[in-house]
Amino acid sequence: MRPASPAFVPRPLPDGYRFVPLDDRRWRDVADLDTWVFPLGASTDEHASEANPLTWERTVGIVGPGGVEDGLAAQHTSFPFARFPVPGARLASAGLSWVGVHPQHRRRGLASAMIDHHFAACLARNEALSVLYASEYPLYGRYGYGRGCDDVRLQIPRGARLLDVPGADRHTVRLEHASQERHGDMVARLHAAAGDDVVAGLNRPGWAERETLPMQDLWWDDPEHLRGGFETRRIVVVELDGEPRGYATFRRKIVWDADGVQGPVQVGEAVALDAAAARALWGVLLELDLAGEVLPYLLPADDVVLSLLADRRAARPRLVDNLWVRLVDVRTALGGRRYAADVDAVIGVHDRRLPHNEGAWHVRGAAFGPATCEPTQAPPDLELDVRELGSVYLGAGSLAALATAGLVTERTPGALARVGTAFGWPVAPGASWFF
Numbered sequence: 001m002r003p004a005s006p007a008f009v010p011r012p013l014p015d016g017y018r019f020v021p022l023d024d025r026r027w028r029d030v031a032d033l034d035t036w037v038f039p040l041g042a043s044t045d046e047h048a049s050e051a052n053p054l055t056w057e058r059t060v061g062i063v064g065p066g067g068v069e070d071g072l073a074a075q076h077t078s079f080p081f082a083r084f085p086v087p088g089a090r091l092a093s094a095g096l097s098w099v100g101v102h103p104q105h106r107r108r109g110l111a112s113a114m115i116d117h118h119f120a121a122c123l124a125r126n127e128a129l130s131v132l133y134a135s136e137y138p139l140y141g142r143y144g145y146g147r148g149c150d151d152v153r154l155q156i157p158r159g160a161r162l163l164d165v166p167g168a169d170r171h172t173v174r175l176e177h178a179s180q181e182r183h184g185d186m187v188a189r190l191h192a193a194a195g196d197d198v199v200a201g202l203n204r205p206g207w208a209e210r211e212t213l214p215m216q217d218l219w220w221d222d223p224e225h226l227r228g229g230f231e232t233r234r235i236v237v238v239e240l241d242g243e244p245r246g247y248a249t250f251r252r253k254i255v256w257d258a259d260g261v262q263g264p265v266q267v268g269e270a271v272a273l274d275a276a277a278a279r280a281l282w283g284v285l286l287e288l289d290l291a292g293e294v295l296p297y298l299l300p301a302d303d304v305v306l307s308l309l310a311d312r313r314a315a316r317p318r319l320v321d322n323l324w325v326r327l328v329d330v331r332t333a334l335g336g337r338r339y340a341a342d343v344d345a346v347i348g349v350h351d352r353r354l355p356h357n358e359g360a361w362h363v364r365g366a367a368f369g370p371a372t373c374e375p376t377q378a379p380p381d382l383e384l385d386v387r388e389l390g391s392v393y394l395g396a397g398s399l400a401a402l403a404t405a406g407l408v409t410e411r412t413p414g415a416l417a418r419v420g421t422a423f424g425w426p427v428a429p430g431a432s433w434f435f
């Protein structure tokens with residue numbers, strides 16, 4: 001054991017600002033600030049008429065010196081992921097989102113105070129992790145978030161050849177307008193099943209489910225200003241003996257030019273329960289008439305389509321940062337995941353913001369079995385900042401690579417290889433939807 005750490009004291013707001021709780025009556029103010037923060041092209045009225053994805057008790061505003069009448073100076077919310085997938089397990093986590101400061105009030109510490117407020121709320125709710133999509137890459141490292149995984153974006157030429165998979169041609173295909181009423185349950189069921197058991201009992205870390213109704217409403221909402229000239233959302237469902245085995249949402253846009261008629265097809269979320277279903281699904285997506293290229297995004301870095309494409313290079317794969325991860329409670333987070341190799345190591349963690357995370361942690365567990373994490377006074381085998389821990393936590397990233405950049409220090413020879421192997425995971429992490 002070691003002496004208790006000093007308590008976490010959230011950074012205060014600048015003079016004249018105060019936090020305010022928000023509820024349904026403030027939805028228009030929240031939507032209005034959102035139009036200032038994210039210039040999406042919707043008017044306040046249009047934005048306020050869209051599905052409200054917020055859980056109010058997790059949504060906090062800031063008002064400035066002018067008081068409530070001046071509207072909101074800043075706001076943030078978080079999505080409740082009670083069952084967020086981490087390697088081999090699930091942990092209560094908070095999906096931080098809607099972080100925004102009115103341009104009138106920027107660069108005076110409002111966001112920093114909000115992030116501390118968020119960490120305090122996570123600790124009070126026993127959420128060991130906070131995860132997010134970063135609007136701009138440099139924003140969140142300073143708060144201890146690490147780039148937890150990448151997703152892959154593709155530009156697949158229409159008609160690109162796919163490898164044959166036995167049984168694919170036994171599937172039937174339905175092409176329909178995507179509808180929450182009609183497809184909501186099927187999509188939720190297949191999405192969850194695809195993340196739980198990617199292969200032989202291995203889950204996909206980061207594969208966040210849309211756990212609450214507001215999250216589902218957010219995903220299904222299809223406002224015109226977010227379509228960028230594309231059609232309304234469509235869905236392809238592949239079935240075997242009448243049972244859905246995969247789906248993909250997509251939108252098309254027609255382009256008429258001197259080369260003829262062609263256009264992009266955006267693929268929103270593509271999920272299949274096995275290789276044959278995936279082959280059937282992508283076979284349809286790549287053969288849509290009047291298409292030039294097919295543009296899936298938010299695919300995990302090991303998505304099945306990458307292995308099915310006969311010419312992967314022609315699909316011009318590009319890696320983009322997906323979820324960012326912050327260990328708010330290192331002890332629960334390190335003890336709450338599983339490891340891909342036996343682990344028995346002391347990890348020294350530096351955390352300038354959350355003092356209870358600072359210090360040495362003894363992590364023990366057998367390969368793919370439950371693990372424990374206890375504070376210790378033993379000397380660390382490895383030392384790193386909590387940000388680097390976030391970037392390897394979901395099983396992507398590499399401690400060795402971070403060490404080459406001086407971001408991880410090996411104190412016990414061999415620890416980097418052993419612990420780095422244990423932190424990996426055979427299935428690439430990634431989330432399939434923006435929150």
Ligand SMILES: CC(=O)SCCNC(=O)CCNC(=O)[C@H](O)C(C)(C)COP(=O)(O)OP(=O)(O)OC[C@H]1O[C@@H](n2cnc3c(N)ncnc32)[C@H](O)[C@@H]1OP(=O)(O)O
Pocket residue numbers: 037038096097098099100101102105106107108109110111112113132133134135136138139142
């Ligand atoms: C999970 C999500 O919700 S992602 C969405 C984030 N929101 C957006 O991108 C919306 C547009 N931007 C904004 O609303 C604001 O500029 C925010 C939220 C990014 C920052 O708010 P501010 O109140 O100005 O930030 P604050 O004054 O607390 O600055 C914190 C630090 O971040 C830095 N910072 C702020 N904005 C940026 C930026 N766009 N790029 C790089 N650094 C930035 C500041 O320089 C400061 O650095 P320091 O800690 O070294 O002093």
